[in-house]
Amino acid sequence: MDADVARRYHSFAAWAAGSSPLYAAWAEGVARDAELTDRIGRLSEREGQPNLVFAAARWVGCGLDPFPRWRERILAAWDDLVQVAATRRTQTNEAGRCATLLPVLAGIPGPIALLETGAAAGLCLFPDRYAYSYDTPAGAREIAPDTGARGIPFLPCRLDDVTSAPSRMPEVVWRAGIDLSPIDVTDAEAVGWLETLIWPGSVHDDRVARLRAAVAVARADPPRIEAGDILDRLEGVAAQSPPDATLVVFHSAVLLYLDAEERRRFADLVDGLGARIGRRVLWLSNETAGTLAEIDDRMSPGLNPTGSFVQTVDGIPVALAGQHGGTYEVSPFRL
Template identity: 35%
Template structure:
């Protein structure tokens, strides 16, 4: 059997990612059961491996199946993608029938689409990690720049009501409300004024792109209450407060989207850098190091363990492919042209349901 470490998108890695997902996500039993079926089905793994480099992950095939269910509500597995679905029986036989019947259609979606950040409740940990990045510069306005911004939901954090434990900030009557349980130390949510909001994405989505918004909705896990409603409210918020979205590679286009200024540049990502080849990830820090001579710079990340170079986190193996076994929050800062020692701030639930900062 080939070594799992040889190829980041090999069938072995794709299968391991399915096993990781199925074991870690008991809170979504239908999805966990579907992904467990994927792991043991060579045809499903083959379909998943038709994805673009770095995208061979179970969430992509789940999104393709959810999209199919929305477009074809009479398809064999459509009822399993309803928010009211419950695993009274194994969903995999119906899903397997859908994969067989709509194989070419699903293959096209898997090969041409990517999973995109769209979980608005991640604003809980994004606001918390931005606040931590700005702790030493509490009054300096910030330029907020997101890598892998998708539609830019997380760039609107100042317009949402965000609560972590018993700490809350944001407009009292905001239509978008995000909540997280605090499992660790006290979390600060106060952030400086945001002067600019910029999102960089290979395929950004505007608030009126109907087909692309349907795809974002397909990326939502329907078993988690409130996610669809929060998504719809956030789409309306984007129409009222649109950030600047730039189409481009998050490494190659990054220097060009960083505007001159003396405000605090805060770059963040949430399950985005993990899709980059490992050898390209240090280039982000190199770009930030170059601009740090003229302004304070921070890079905060919520990514799988070991994903971000330079952080003092401990990996659970030495594989070249990221294991999807958690979400580590890291902070790298440059002040007066020099980098401060990087920090691992803690861990979070990947959808912002809980935060455990040190």
């Protein structure tokens, strides 16, 4: 048995247990299976990650059966699964995350330019075109575009403090993204892969409908997404933003795919970006704890952010953000 693969899948099972019981059962089954851990161990770490293996299995028709039957199917379809894992990526493009970006974006005065690193299909580049409902201790707060467009995504989010509820839409005048493998929102197969990346389970059922509604918004005005490494392309794309707008460089669950040295390089790039391109730049990050040591050092020792992103503004933690946008907690960072 490949002990490293078993450890990674066991850890994934614990993480997925409260969100997708089926994925948790699959991961636990893999972690205890000598043949599967051996096969996965022959893949690169990127290709063998649980999210990708499970999505690839679904993509090649292995279904959503309990582990014993699912195991038989993926072994029979293993060569096809490996090919999918080698050519596709885990680009979970969750528009619901905009509900946790909006509290910060709405507080920026004047026009803003959005630059998302790891943009996938760019569905998070349209926070000003979705509708939101914030459940706060003081009651519901709703906000939507003035256009009155029908069929736009409706994003619910629970807040722990009514003062963090946005009262206006940001004035977005420019938007762009960077991704190693941009997804064309007009490509039905590519969008189908995005749907396959959504975990099975009742808590995720609404995400499929949200994805389809967000794709419709993006198809009406396809976002510009530059292909390339964010470390190589960031400054060049950023310099194309309007000079009179605040440039917001943002990302969600992207830095975990970089190694420690690359994360350090990215943080240093963003830190000095404004001076190099002559813009006001704000860095808005939704990443898991452990991404950058200086951010972890700024959090209270007893804080447990498991299951949430630590949202930071210019490297300062400001909130715990639900990974799919469902919650936004600022109280852990209030003095």
